[in-house]
Amino acid sequence: MYSDTFGAVPIFAGTFFIAFIAMCVAIPIGLMSGIYLAEYASTKVRQYAKPLIEILAGIPTVVYGFFAALTVGPFLKELGTSMGLEVSAESALAAGGVMGIMIIPFISSLSDDVITSVPQSLRDGSYAMGATKSETIKRVIFPAALPGIVGSILLGVSRAIGETMIVVMASGLAANLTLNPLESTSTITAQIVVILIGDQAFGDPKTQAAFALGMSLFLVTLCLNIVALRVVKKYREKYE
Amino acid sequence: MIKIKAKDVDVFYGKKQALFNISLDIEENQVTALIGPSGCGKSTFLRCLNRMNDVIDICSVKGEILINDFNINDKSCDVVRLREKIGMVFQKPNPFPKTLYENVSYGPTIHGMAQSKQEMDEIVETSLKKAALWEEVKDRLHEPGTGLSGGQQQRLCIARAISVRPEVILMDEPCSALDPIATAQIEELIDELKKEHTIIIVTHSMAQAARVSQNTGFFHLGQLIEHGSTDKIFKNPDNKKTQDYITGRFG
Amino acid sequence: MNKNKEQLLNKRYKAEQRFRLYGLSAIFMALLFLTIFIFKIFSTGYSAFQKTWLVVPVTFDAELMMLDQNPSKEDLQDADYYDIALKSMADLDPKANEDQENELKRMVSYFFEKEIKNELLNDPNLIGKTKEVYLTASDDLDQVFKGNYPRDLPEDQRRVSDYQLKIFDQLVANGKVESKFNISFFTNADSREAELAGIASSFMGSIFSILVCLMIAFPVAVLAAIYLEEFAPKNRFTDFIEVNINNLAAVPSIVFGLLGLGVLLAIFQLPRSTPLVGGITLSLMTLPTIIIAARASLKAVPPSIREAALAMGASRMQTTMHHTVPLSMPGTLSGTIIGLAQALGETAPLILIGMVAFVNTIPGSPMDPAASLPVQIYIWAESAERGFVEKVSACIMVLLGFLIIMNLFAQIIRHKFEKKWS
Ligand SMILES: Nc1ncnc2c1ncn2[C@@H]1O[C@H](COP(=O)(O)OP(=O)(O)OP(=O)(O)O)[C@@H](O)[C@H]1O
Ligand SMILES: [Mg+2]
16 A cells, blocks of 8 residues: 555645645634634623534534535535536545634634733733724734644644544545645545554554554644643743 | 813713712823722723723713813714823733834834834834833843833833823823832823823822822712812812821721 | 825724624634534434335235244244235236336335234234235335435436336325334444434443443542642652643544554453443543543632631541532533543544444443444445435434533533532
């Protein structure tokens, strides 16, 4: 399989590529939702919108996988065909996009918390200078909250890299070195499942390869988490 | 010359009334001190003058406040422009988590006051000079503003406030977090600033009010009990409560 | 100059409005996704709770069943029902040739023989008589009846032939097709035939896994939390553990699956595909969640309570067990339920330890091979048959229902029983 041709490179590339697509969806939507909830929303809107968005984080990933494979994939394929593009029914875009939806609440909730914990005195200082709300957010609150926001994004990335079911169900299972989001590609997690589904002997080199992939996945996400948690903690200490 | 004229101002926090019927005239290019026991509504009144109470959802303000004969509580008043003209310095120094330079250039940038980098440098320099901070920080303009001492931070906030050349500066207990030396520096500064700006200062220190202000207003339980020239209020107040407060018998 | 200012101000207000709009649209998008999602699941899934039956007259011909006069119960059990079953289907169209008879047979599930048998076992007096019996329609006809099947496809792309459709339409016109609540979806185990497949086996698998998970994770986590919060010295080692508990909570679930596979199956030789192994694997995942929740609620108990107890002469152990821990229980329990809800929705680790095997019996203990609800969703979703699509959605609805109930429960415990320390 892959080991004869390219080694693990396409798998790692595919993992980061799909995670990248997911973050392209999750960061803008999650961050802007977090900002809106923290700074603009009335208590009423906040009271309802926040838990509703958090439901997205509580939905099991297998459900997202089903949604991506059954609805989003075919929809993108059809959309692409109507525009004259060739889109795989198991495109990286479908898997990554749906994964992004799943990650929205992680980013919105954490950045909402982080933004709310920026002291009011900074806001007052900016408003008193005659700044509008968005200027205050962009120029004072956002830089002040940046470490915490970066932390939340890193946690999101680590989620995306470790996510399994969406990729298994909605993206390809064959490793494919590509940067075209309309093609299908595979990830570390999906490869582990492909190799280990069904019975297999433990001495088998493929099984060992799967465990090696799992180990590298663990290390990558562990590093991300350590960095992210440290950044968030540093940030908390600064304002508490 | 009267700069600010408050007429029958009532302020409510939700259902609770915090200020009752305040009418007060503020003289141009003078320092007006607001004194009174804690919780009597001094800060609330001060925040009415640049509509900072808008930020608090439950707060509502009634009555007229005329600045240059224009009612700032009117619907047509633009708060952004108002706050450009009325600067504010807070009780706790609150420099932005940015460099010293960015702190001072913040106002001029958002209001588009400088056309070039040079102009901006100039504004930053004069503001810091006026705030008597230039000498201490001129070599470290690009270090974070939060790295300064408390007194320096407060002067930085003053520099930030005067960078947009406001007509009025509101100061809410600007020295309460500072030691006597830093306090003396700021008081000196206030004396200097009143040449160009109208200043209103809230303070808990009778001595400070007596030292820096020309006029004083005494608040108690949301009422303006008495106001007039500082000399008169301190030497010979009309009201018994004022007398008691100033001599330290309550509050 | 003044005009410039005016323009700038205008621009600033426009920027303000734009920014606000971005924020609002972000919220709107997130909620839109949620709505589409739920709508999609419900609109494809609700029909699975209905099942289509064909009402077919069956003549219980003793001769065809090879029964003697006055057969005993055993005789009825052993009788041959296949012929009468076939005959009653063939009788739907007296003019049918052999091929068509075959097609007629395939209009009902392969279970139809058993359904006819049950009818007779319930009422042995039926021998020699004719009765209309409810037979489970094939999954394709089920989908046709529910309007999910594209009838306008060319015949060779359909799994339902024109002939079957013709007979089916006749039956519909005669009122011989009925839709009833699909009990078998809840009582049957998994099956290769969509019309017979149910969630009972995977449901029991989930229950067993969650119970195993609870029995391991809860005591371990609570004890760990009590130790860390009440007894552990503050040193580098406990700091290290603390940091790692937080890191553990963010480890991808599939890594726990590998752990289960490599340790529980390979080293301890525990039985593959069982809820026992699944539950242990899930408990590893749930541990950090519960520890974090338990520590937070222990921390929330004010020190004054501990001091009061200690001042009464209670030992540290007594203080902890009699006062601190009971007071922290609501928070711990709601954290536990939330952790279990996460475990209930987990798929990848269970696939790795083999709970993805096809199981057509309902497991009676955690040692029997089983699937779980989310794995069932995966298995059915991978199946090509149209009939499984609605089953997947229905299974998702059941799973989401459980998750909602668990989360509500956690909320209620938190709000009702948690004391507010002011
Ligand atoms: N954000 C708020 N919400 C509700 N009530 C408030 C709020 N801010 C102030 N108040 C109330 O309004 C009254 C006046 O408060 P204000 O802060 O103006 O007092 P102050 O004179 O500035 O006191 P201090 O000298 O302690 O600063 C107080 O009774 C206070 O409880
Ligand atoms: Mg005050």
